[in-house]
Amino acid sequence: MGGDFDPASLNKPDSLAGILIRMIPLNPIKAMADGDMLGIIFWSILFGFSITRLSGKPQEFFINFFAYGFKAMMKLTQGIIALLPIGVFGLITTAVANSGIDVFKAVGKYIITISIGLSIHFLVILPLVFFIFTKINPLKHWKAMASAFATAFSTSSSGATLPVTIDCIENNVGVSNRTTSFVLPLGATINMDGTALYECAGVLFISQALGIDLSISQQVVVVMTAFLASVGAAAVPSAGLVMIFIVLGAVGLGDHPGAGVIVGTMLAVDRPLDMYRTMVNVASDSIGAVIVAKSEGESNLYPNN
Template identity: 40%
Template sequence: MNLSVQIFISLVLSVVVGLVLGDGAAAPVKTWIAPIGTMFINLIKMMIVPVVFCSLVVGMTSMGDMKKLGRIGVKTLCIYMVTTAIAIVIGFAVAGVIEPGVGMALPTDAAAPKVKEAPSIMQVFVNMIPANPIASMAKADILPVIIFALFVGAGIVSVGGKRAETLISFFDASAEVCYKIIGMIMKTAPVGVFCLLLPVVVQNGPKVLLPLLSVIICMAVGSVIHAVCVYSSLTAVSAHMSPLTFFRGMSEAMAIAFTTCSSAGTLPVNMQNVQTKLGVKRDIASFVLPLGATINMDGTALYMGICSLFIANVFGIPLTVDQMMMIVLTGTLASIGTAGVPGAGLIMLAMVLQSVGLPMEGLALVAGIDRVLDMFRTCLNITGDAAVAVAVNATEKE
């Protein structure tokens, strides 16, 4: 049976079993099932830094040209910013039709959860340069690892000769070993996905989800619209790739992202899929995807559009066109400003609410179902990374 089918069956099975068991089984599930899911995530996370570093060094040496790297970087950033802005607009459109939060009674004990302050844009740039590359690797800070790998690749190119060929062969072989290990880990994916999703279904049963079902429906519908319309159009126009081919190639990575809620955690699987199934060259995949895992947040942008309108509806505050435009602008820029920050979704939403004067207490309403919404966010984020990689790859074919 195809691995994607196995993962899908385990997804469905985890939902069914979780609903049958109910919240009464939360304690044993947390004790015996959840740790197996954590072990699966750790296996994937184990490969993030090695595969990103080795692939990026090999990609850099195969380019052999800083001009080409700059050209790819500009294209990638521009497409990421445009798709992020479109995602917020789609979020507004879907929420405008479904109208989540209209007529909803506001809990009297609602208090805004504590959200870490987002770093300034200059601090993000400062943090990109690793004072200690090994420490950055130990903490799995992707942006500093990308910068260090680019310098290592550029250094190897400048050295040239037999010594450079030796290093290139070493990193090339290391990258291939990483992909083989990822293949081994993915064979355990059906079990890992089941053990990850079952505790979520048990803890967030119908009692928690039903009052905010309209928000979850908005998120699901918006994610499907954005993926089908924006990403399919992007890959079809740039690479003449059919939507069926694209989504079939992405099915494994999308399932892993949906259950782990981690763009960085899905990165090794995503890098393998886009190269082996979507035909993206390694030098492009190794640059576009790690960058996308940290700064491309289409799913989070969609979530901001939906949640800001939901909070406005709950508090009975009509949003003006100017406020909506401010949310689009703030959300697009915030996607870079919160790069690599844990809980980036809530940080970005807090920044957006503050920019248009919506009550911060609204964060408490969506915080309870944030884990469920995060599944859709992450899945859309990594799908967008792959779509941009396919598009950039198509434009760079000699």
């Protein structure tokens, strides 16, 4: 072809091509044993899609197996979360003893960074996307969704907010039940903009706190893994913080001895951030429902505004 392509570049772990190659595991069992998160996620997506191509009892078996396995893991996770305050107390005590007041300065910058990022997404990007696709004033939508936003902010759970979100979209916005019953439950499960943003910023904060500079290719891995991890995050409080270990593992920081201490410090201030990012997630879900409704020809929207 006359180009300068070097096949050896495909084997470089920090190149984009190398990242894409590593996403396809030669041995999925080995990928799980080695903690290769990109490979695990890629293989899981393919395996899940293959299950949808089955029918009858084989499909039912796999669906029930993984559904019950997920419930069991959630029970285990909830038990660990119940004990976390004790661990967080010890981790923060250690961090303050070693770093003094500097730890509070670093955490303060972290909170401000996450808050600014979520605010830009909530107040600029989402309204802009909404207006481009619907040609409707975003303030109308924000007003119609006020009770859902308040519920999301107070519960920190997209799942717990779902009934209120559906009520607002159907009664205040005027979207049909046919659309909301499909889009909103799906969105509450896989559409988590705020969580993905939080995980990206959180991993960068952890790497900087550890004195590790992530390369551009590693940052690409962070973005890709955060997107995929947020899709798999449960719609429960602090799910994003649990999933952040997946993103850390993808760039080789999951086993770093200092990572756990920093995550423990982040957990101490996670509740208000979790409330905000849940509200962002719900806002994104609701906007998606309205965009789908418009694309389906529904026109009698916002009848009371």
